[in-house]
Amino acid sequence: xxxxxxxxxxxxxxxxxxxxxxxxxxxxxxxxxxxxxxxxxxxxxxxxxxxxxxxxxxxxxxxxxxxxxxxxxxxxxxxxxxxxxxxxxxxxxxxxxxxxxxxxxxxxxxxxxxxxxxxxxxxxxxxxxxxxxxxxxxxxxxxxxxxxxxxxxxxxxxxxxxxxxxxxxxxxx
Amino acid sequence: xxxxxxxxxxxxxxxxxxxxxxxxxxxxxxxxxxxxxxxxxxxxxxxxxxxxxxxxxxxxxxxxxxxxxxxxxxxxxxxxxxxxxxxxxxxxxxxxxxxxxxxxxxxxxxxxxxxxxxxxxxxxxxxxxxxxxxxxxxxxxxxxxxxxxxxxxxxxxxxxxxxxxxxxxxxxxxxxxxxxxxxxxxxxxxxxxxxxxxxxxxxxxxxxxxxxxxxxxxxxxxxxxxxxxxxxxxxxxxxxxxxxxxxxxxxxxxxxxxxxxxxxxxxxxxxxxxxxxxxxxxxxxxxxxxxxxxxxxxxxxxxxxxxxxxxxxxxxxxxxxxxxxxxxxxxxxxxxxxxxxxxxxxxxxxxxxxxxxxxxxxxxxxxxxxxxxxxxxxxxxxxxx
Numbered sequence: 001x002x003x004x005x006x007x008x009x010x011x012x013x014x015x016x017x018x019x020x021x022x023x024x025x026x027x028x029x030x031x032x033x034x035x036x037x038x039x040x041x042x043x044x045x046x047x048x049x050x051x052x053x054x055x056x057x058x059x060x061x062x063x064x065x066x067x068x069x070x071x072x073x074x075x076x077x078x079x080x081x082x083x084x085x086x087x088x089x090x091x092x093x094x095x096x097x098x099x100x101x102x103x104x105x106x107x108x109x110x111x112x113x114x115x116x117x118x119x120x121x122x123x124x125x126x127x128x129x130x131x132x133x134x135x136x137x138x139x140x141x142x143x144x145x146x147x148x149x150x151x152x153x154x155x156x157x158x159x160x161x162x163x164x165x166x167x168x169x170x171x172x173x
Numbered sequence: 174x175x176x177x178x179x180x181x182x183x184x185x186x187x188x189x190x191x192x193x194x195x196x197x198x199x200x201x202x203x204x205x206x207x208x209x210x211x212x213x214x215x216x217x218x219x220x221x222x223x224x225x226x227x228x229x230x231x232x233x234x235x236x237x238x239x240x241x242x243x244x245x246x247x248x249x250x251x252x253x254x255x256x257x258x259x260x261x262x263x264x265x266x267x268x269x270x271x272x273x274x275x276x277x278x279x280x281x282x283x284x285x286x287x288x289x290x291x292x293x294x295x296x297x298x299x300x301x302x303x304x305x306x307x308x309x310x311x312x313x314x315x316x317x318x319x320x321x322x323x324x325x326x327x328x329x330x331x332x333x334x335x336x337x338x339x340x341x342x343x344x345x346x347x348x349x350x351x352x353x354x355x356x357x358x359x360x361x362x363x364x365x366x367x368x369x370x371x372x373x374x375x376x377x378x379x380x381x382x383x384x385x386x387x388x389x390x391x392x393x394x395x396x397x398x399x400x401x402x403x404x405x406x407x408x409x410x411x412x413x414x415x416x417x418x419x420x421x422x423x424x425x426x427x428x429x430x431x432x433x434x435x436x437x438x439x440x441x442x443x444x445x446x447x448x449x450x451x452x453x454x455x456x457x458x459x460x461x462x463x464x465x466x467x468x469x470x471x472x473x474x475x476x477x478x479x480x481x482x483x484x485x486x487x488x489x490x491x492x493x494x495x496x497x498x499x500x501x502x503x504x505x506x507x508x509x510x511x512x513x514x515x516x517x518x519x520x521x522x523x524x525x526x527x528x529x530x531x532x533x534x535x536x537x538x539x540x541x542x543x544x545x546x547x548x549x550x551x552x553x554x555x556x557x558x
Contacts, residue, residue: 001386001389001390005386006386008384009384009385009386009389010385010386012380012384012385013380013381013384013385013388015380016376016377016380016381017318017381020322020377035332037332037333037335037336038335038336038337038339038357040357042339042354048479049477049479049480049481050353050354050355050475050476050477050479051353051354052354052355053336053337053338053339053354053355053356053357054339054354055335055339056339056340075248075249077249078244078245078246078249079245079249079252079253080252110252110343111340112251112252112343112345113339113345113353114248114249114251114252114345117353126339161329161332163366163367163369163370
């Protein structure tokens with residue numbers, strides 16, 4: 001390599017790094033702000049056979065629609081074995097004669113969403129809340145009653161990436 | 174050493190303990206805990222700074238994907254098949270889906286919109302993989318800047334893909350019959366803006382990895398594979414194209430409407446780490462162009478042929494191959510009419526690039542081992558399956 005070539009290459013790379021220092025940057029300050037690309041619920045329309053685009057996070061169970069048919073349990077059987085049918089005698093819904101509802105173990109769930117695709121009665125959804133961390137491993141297990149409560153979204157403002165031709169990427173609230 | 178292994182020397186794991194290093198040489202175990210080797214070990218016999226022998230010791234992350242496929246049904250196979258190749262989850266699942274569609278006789282029925290969405294997702298995954306490649310290549314050379322840039326820019330692509338699929342890495346987005354969801358509102362706008370942004374970033378990467386004299390010194394002439402050797406070893410993907418062989422499944426055997434899009438196959442003649450990195454560069458540019466063309470051709474319409482009940486493949490066999498980010502991925506499925514396949518054979522480009530590891534490392538310096546190893550595009554998890 002010639003000396004002139006060496007110096008030119010060095011100058012170009014150092015200049016590129018220096019220019020980058022002054023570019024506008026997009027840093028998501030995570031607990032204070034959140035960057036969720038999709039804030040919708042993942043839902044499946046069994047009549048059309050197509051799902052509605054959304055973030056695949058924690059489940060939401062509509063107990064007034066669940067018939068206890070166990071199709072979500074069968075779908076999960078060989079994937080993660082995370083869903084278990086739990087009897088909930090105090091929940092008296094006419095359509096669910098055996099009173100069994102799915103409970104999800106988030107220590108096992110892989111968030112593939114095929115349980116939602118299996119539900120023919122619009123009872124199971126996936127919500128954009130994916131912050132499931134507990135101090136105790138047993139707390140990762142969510143009973144049907146816990147799943148039927150809509151999750152409280154993180155109050156932190158949602159950040160979306162926006163691009164500017166000159167300034168590069170920056171966040172937009 | 175326990176009593177059991179003492180009485181049975183064959184039971185000692187690996188080649189490392191079995192043979193003593195020759196006189197004046199040193200045996201070095203590169204991995205499996207080394208952050209760079211990535212769940213594999215290379216047993217190096219070094220003479221001073223020169224590598225005299227390099228034996229890859231693989232299999233640390235073997236999980237039996239092929240056997241697992243035999244007792245899960247066709248849909249349940251999707252989440253676990255794409256897990257080994259997390260940077261290329263769409264590219265890994267693509268040939269499986271094509272093969273299953275051939276078993277179901279519905280290759281022709283897949284809607285046009287779904288096919289273009291698949292192309293977009295596969296190319297997004299290719300770019301996600303390549304930006305990760307630049308980052309790790311930079312950190313293996315001792316440069317910290319490329320990894321921060323590579324990981325940061327890769328995240329914008331992940332954001333775009335995640336807005337449609339609902340997951341960041343393992344999308345589980347392709348299903349037999351189409352794709353799972355339609356694109357959300359504003360997806361195309363977001364996609365094109367991200368493409369414009371990444372195009373503006375390419376000169377910066379070029380300055381840092383191609384024109385930077387220190388990167389050039391570390392990459393040029395390292396891990397040279399001649400054209401004839403590349404063909405003889407049966408390499409795949411950017412490693413093969415870096416040695417001057419113009420081979421790409423997207424052109425050679427077009428699948429999923431790739432024949433309606435215009436793109437080039439970048440090749441380099443030199444066959445060293447620099448050439449392979451430049452092939453990755455050119456492929457990112459080509460992928461950006463493919464994504465733009467495919468986004469232009471998207472027309473409203475159905476994205477899936479709904480399949481009711483359990484899928485049962487017809488009795489027979491199906492083979493499909495696609496060009497993944499790290500080489501040709503192919504699936505060979507035998508079905509006996511049950512709800513689960515009888516046998517699934519997975520062949521990824523990664524496992525074929527492993528063949529070049531030994532010839533490439535022998536004769537090089539110890540400091541060049543990480544660069545040569547990473548530039549081969551070998552990902553142990555996808556290779557071990």
